[in-house]
Amino acid sequence: MIFSSPIIFPFVSFLLLVFLLSPVAALESGHHNAANQTFRPREETRKLERARAYLRKINKPASKTIQSPDGDVIKCVPSHLQPAFDHPLLKGQKPLEPPERPKHNDSIDLSTEIIQAWMNTSESCPEGTIPIRETTEQDVLRASSVRRFGRKIRRRDTTSSDHEHAVAFASGDQYYGAKASINVWAPRVIDQYEFSLSQVWVISGSFGNDLNTIEAGWQVSPELYGDNYPRFFTYWTSDAYQTTGCYNLLCSGFVQTNNKIAIGAAISPRSSYNNKQFDIGIMIWKDPKHGHWWLEFGSGLLIGYWPSYLFSHLRDHANMIQFGGEIVNSRSGFHTSTQMGSGHFAEEGFGKASYFRNMQIVDWDNSLLPLSNLRLLADHPNCYDIRAGRNNVWGNYIYYGGPGRNQRCP
Template identity: 75%
Template structure:
């Protein structure tokens, strides 16, 4: 009540038009569905809220085929696994708080209203848009990748250099990942993806974040990033998918990388994910897929960016300045260009083996390029990336 006796709205009250109000209601209902009740919540230094959720309440178990189930026990690691590999443990910002999630729970990055409102719709939130082509020239997705195909693959492993590339538009992203692929590049494409990405639209900032993705129909209606739908089953309480990675590499400074391994458990047929030399993160149940139920027909390693300017039309459009990798070209080498090292695949007998018949593809080599090598310390490796727009990439 004001002094004059008239009702006044509180100063912080917002009046929403009817349409906005309906949208907000839908967003809040969606958040109630995907943000599971937490046993404990940890505030991360980067502003994220990490919820420790009982593992049997995680989003995966909303799936009709997983209802009432419990996470599986750890599978047999691929043979030739080198668990003593020298590695700088590149980890995550939220663990710097000194807090941890209790046993029996998994850490999940809480999705906020703001996160969902940045997407154009709830349907698009947490999803890659369907535009998969192998000849990516006409697409706004640009790649610099190494790949093998022509055989049956049961997994892949690599150490991926971590950077914080500049992403110049909210609707663009920059990532470094490995892809486990089966099916054609038509509507039946199956993929499992894992690595790090900078995505202002998805996360609201420019931190590199550990992420996963899967689809069984070429990104049309199945699959999602991280734990934003029912699919991936997490078993680990030490790593949050979608949380920021720390520390990161710096130009001419210390280099950090993360080990990513994806392989098919020979016993149950599920696809497992490991982070670094020891952390078993969880698995994608085989029933999520059609072609990947049996094996992969292609493995890819490398970088991808989105160049929204390629879809603006008109002759005056210039290339995006979104960086791939470190933002520097491959020929600058160690400490300056981003790298993948120790590339391996898993064969039918669950052995980690070196790659044969490795191919390289850079969609726009004047914007982002790739250069390969082999040595005893790094096995198969490559440098890749670039600044995007420059005098040779106008």
């Protein structure tokens, strides 16, 4: 998959443009002095100050720093200093021991090996630390505001005009987790403020202000990361994306227990059209003993957990599970060309369309079960669509995605 970089307007260039167009610049254009070089509009200066204050809070002291080949800086932060423990309900705590994994059925899992770019170095984070992708000043300043950095735009329901989905979902029962293998691609995202993701949702509450969600998968988000790489991510909210929760470790909440995987780091290798395909395994489930929601990546690699007391409805159980893709369409007058999945429609099948396979739910008895009441939803099927199936090797599966703007999706 060839992916194009979005046009990102650098902060410095923006300041220069504002300066050149300002009355002060007109008056002082003939003078070259230090005051000209440090001039900043008041609003931008305040945003910069807020960004730096946020960075001092979120970038924790590290015992080791690793430079990734893709440009990321990975900090090995002592586990007890991670952002989770800034939360008032978590202060002074230590990460919990691993829970009992859900009991498997007879499904076959054929996961291919997926690594992260930073792991291609000879460096690793020592025991007792967790790898955290360093958040930069540029990362924060790309956001519409410092307050909104690391947060999703509020999703009122599955048919909101700017967020578009192609998902398979199960509802109407009590769910205690979900599992799937997710095909990894690098879809083209054409606008800095759009994204394309493929994930598992664990949902409870209504789609009003009380929505609770736990989410994990991969995403391409130029605004959040400054590039078009697919990255492993997590998300949570307990109030419909209003004030609680965030991506990855960009606020307090999720407790990471693993020193091998960096949430927010790029995934490698990636699938390509009519060529070799790569998956990531994702499983989210509720620990029957303590009630916290745990996350597993790949084949048995525990990443950490969302403490149950972050939530209201999810303290008990989920009432909906979703699998599939989501994009943001910021175009007006015509549809975005941001791709979902591989950028190809479901009908093209294996090696061309993106898929989820081995889709299962976790029941009250901490057992993995196949989906029995799976339904499909495509908000704009001429732009992004979805098809489902089942066989003895993949269990429940879906193909989904599309190119966005095309002849049928103008």
